[in-house]
Amino acid sequence: MGKTLFDKLWEKHVISGPAGQPQLIYVDLHLVHEVTSPQAFEGLRINHRxxxxxxxxxxxMDHNVPTKDIFNIQDQISRKQIETLQQNCQEFGIRLADMGNADQGIVHVIGPQLGLTQPGQVVVCGDSHTATHGAFGSIAFGIGTSEVEHVLATQTIWQLKPKTMGIHLHGQLQPGVAAKDIIMALIAQNGVDFGTGYAVEFFGDTLQQLSMENRMTICNMAIEGGAKMGMMRPDQITFDYLRGRKYAPQNMAKxxxxWQQFYTDDVSDYDRVIDFDVSQLAPYVSWGTNPAMAVPVTGKLPEITDMNIQRAYNYMDLSPASKATEIPIQWIFIGSCTNGRLADIKEAAKVLKGKKIAPNVTAWIVPGSRAVKNAAEKLGLDKIFKDAGCEWRDPGCSACLAMNPDKVPAGIHCASTTNRNFEGRQGKDARTHLASPAMVAAAAIYGHFIDIRQKEAI
Amino acid sequence: MDAITIHQGTTIPLMNNNIDTDQIIPKQFLKNILKIGYGKHLFHDWRYLDDGTPNPDFILNAPERQQATILISGDNFGCGSSREHAAWALKDWGFKIIIAGSYSDIFFMNCTKNGLLPIILPQAARQHLAKLAPDQVITVDLPQQKVSCPDQTYFFKIDATWKNKFIQGIDDIDLTLQHAQEINDFEQNIPTFN
Structure with a gap:
């Protein structure tokens, strides 16, 4: 019996505790943002830790940051939260990519971009999309604020070792089909809780076609299938991505x-395996109020089989058997820790180049970090978006969760490159449709989804 | 953390599957830097009408349910965002116990940190409990791992470590600091690449 990637990573980090019970695990990297940390720092102060x-x-800071006029935070409670993080970092000696700093951005975009995220690590953050960092061959998961406090005080965390699931991705993606479609299809076909209790590893030849940015998109949404950890074996693509980044190792050879010791010995070592052929995969779009409520863009919306689906139709104001391409789109959002990296912005720009968005559509492009924004502007992508009629904004979480002023209005259908289509996620009574960057960009042009594989027709 | 051993209380059923933490506590209430005061915003978008008045059709607003301490729900409760504010809001409203079909892993961990006991029971048991009268008291016995109502008793499983934590109301950090020497030793052996 061999070991999985996850088993090997876990073993390297166990400090104490017998197998089968919660074990004390060492944390190599703790990422902190303004929303889930204030009560943790307060706990340290109260206990003199x-x-x-x-x-x-x-x-x-990322969740509260305005994407227009970033230093002018109108909401006093948001401002207080941001100032609290600044004060806490100063008091406790923590490095901070502050407002307007060149390194600032969405926490899951900047960790990899700065080379902080590395293979072989345990990475935690008070945010469920921490799974993103698993793309580097690390155990990465979201934690609550009590756990944030615990990690701050002890650099460790108690965890019950999860079971392991291998997801075998094989075959060649068709042009126009994205990493986002792989993870959306997996969730649509297996449900929003198929990964609960599991650490998921994605493996197979499809990964060789995917950049680190694409890989992060897949691991990012593992949590939407219930798996708080999604990961991939580190390989040459991983090492090449990391080389030369600000906090990457000086001695890369060493x-x-x-890092090369971290891989799964044999498929039989997983507790469960899912086989997924990506070669026939069509682009996916979500129609309902959780990420499993999604269909291929070529498909129709499902029948009503239970109260949960009925409820979703009521909220979305859609009806069964209508085509995915018939969903009216009045708003688009491109950004987030799922699809706010340079590769994603480039994909969207490719579709929008020389085009105009439909007159009734509002389009927000929000880069995942300041570095992404600067790099995109260097390539002239901002001009493509502006010429098409989109708003090119400053980095932040923005309308993915709509905690800052960026909210989708009630009743509006928004095509979004984000990760959650929950009720009210992008604004009260806003209707979110998840899709890939190219699909969302095309929806802006047409005012509805199209099958991007036929984009020559555009 | 509050200890839980034997608890008696009335129930509120909210039987949808996949109730996510965005519904439990919407993002506009995550801006506070305190741990208290979230109860009034619990299930905000379902609980209040657009004009801010309580939605009379939402069960949390039912006058006869105001003393409830046990929430009965569907599968995958607490999925989505890691926000511990969800556990704080449930606790602040007055819930001590949740009985669901399953939980998201992160939400479950947040419950263990806040003395909010997450119990798993099969659908048939939950459907029975959901039909109880608003004033019907049920008993949750954590040491015995059972939930009792007048005509039924249901046994549940829980990891021994978490069970013990709930019963004793232990502070995790104090417990971990007993391992300080092991943490020090571990840190001596972390590889460096410089």
Whole structure:
């Protein structure tokens, strides 16, 4: 009996505790943002505790940050939360990518971009999309605020070892079909809780066609299938991505030698395996109020079989058997920790180049970090978006969860490159349709989804 | 953390599957830097009408349910965002116990940190409990791992470590700091690549 990637990573991090019970696990990287940390720092102060390893902790603000006029925070409670993070970082000696700093951005975009995220690590953050970092061959998962406090104080966390699931991705993606479609299809076919209790590893030849940015999109949404950890074996694509980044190892040769021990010995070592052929995959769009309520763009919306589906139709104001391409789109959002990286912005720009968005559509493009924004502008992508009629904004979480002023109005159908289509997620009574960056960009042009594989027709 | 051993209380059924933490506590209430005061915003978008008045059709607003301490729900309760504010809001409203078909892993962990006991029971049991009268008291016995109503008793499973934590109301950080030497030793052996 061999071991999985996950088993090997886990073993390297167990400090104490017998197998089968919660074990004390060491944390290599703790990412912190303004929303889920204030009560944790307050807990430290009340108990006269310090941050054990400020050098393994990195903070930024992303959820509340305005994407227009970023230094002018109108909401006083938001402002207080951001100022609280600034004060806490100063008091406890934590590195902070502050408002307007060149390194600032969505926490799951900047960790990899700065080379903080590395193979072989345990990465935690008070945010469920921490699974993103697993794309580098690390155990990465979201935690609550009590756990944030615990990690700050001890650099460790108690966890019950989950079971392992291998998802075998094989075959060649058709042109126009994206990493986003793979993870959306997996969730649509297996449900929003198929990964609960599991650490999921994606493996197979399809990964060789995917950049680190594409891989992060897949791991990012593992949580939408219930798996709080999604991961991939580190390989040459991983190492090449990391080389030369700000906080990447100085001695890459030594690091790579260490990282190469992390892989799954044999498929039979997983507790469960899902086989997924991507070669026939069509682009996916969500129609309902959770990420499993999604269909191929070529398909029709499902029949009503239970109260949960009925409820979703009521909220979305859609009806069964209508075509996915008939959903009216009045708003689009491109950004987030799922699809706000340079590769995603480029995909959207490719579709919008030389085009105009439909007159009744509002389009927001929000880069995932300041570095992404700067790199995109260097390539002239901002001009493509502006010429098409889109708003090109400053980085942040923005309308993915609509905690800052960026909200989709009630009743509006928004095609979005984000990760959650829950009721009210993008604004009260807003109707979210998840899709890939190219699909969302095309929806802006037409005012409805099209099958991007036929984009020559555009 | 409040300890839980034997609890008696009345129930509120909210039987949808996949109730996510965005519904439990919407994002506009996550801006606070305190741990208290979230109860009034629990299930906000379902609980209040557009003009801000309570929605009379939502069960949390039913006058005869105001003393309830046990929430009965569907599968995959607490999915989505990791926000611990969801557990704080449920606790602040007055819930001590949740009985669902399953939980998201992150939400479950947040419950263990806040003395909010997440019990798993099969659908038939939950459907029975959901039909109880608003004033019907049920008993949750954590040491015995059972839920009792007048005509039924249901046994549930829970990991021994979490069970113990709930019964004793232990502070995790104090417990971990007993392992300080092991953490120090571990840190000596972390590889460096510089």
């Amino acid at each position: 310090q941050v054990r390893r400020p050098d393994k902790t990195f903070a930024t 690091a790579i030698e260490y």
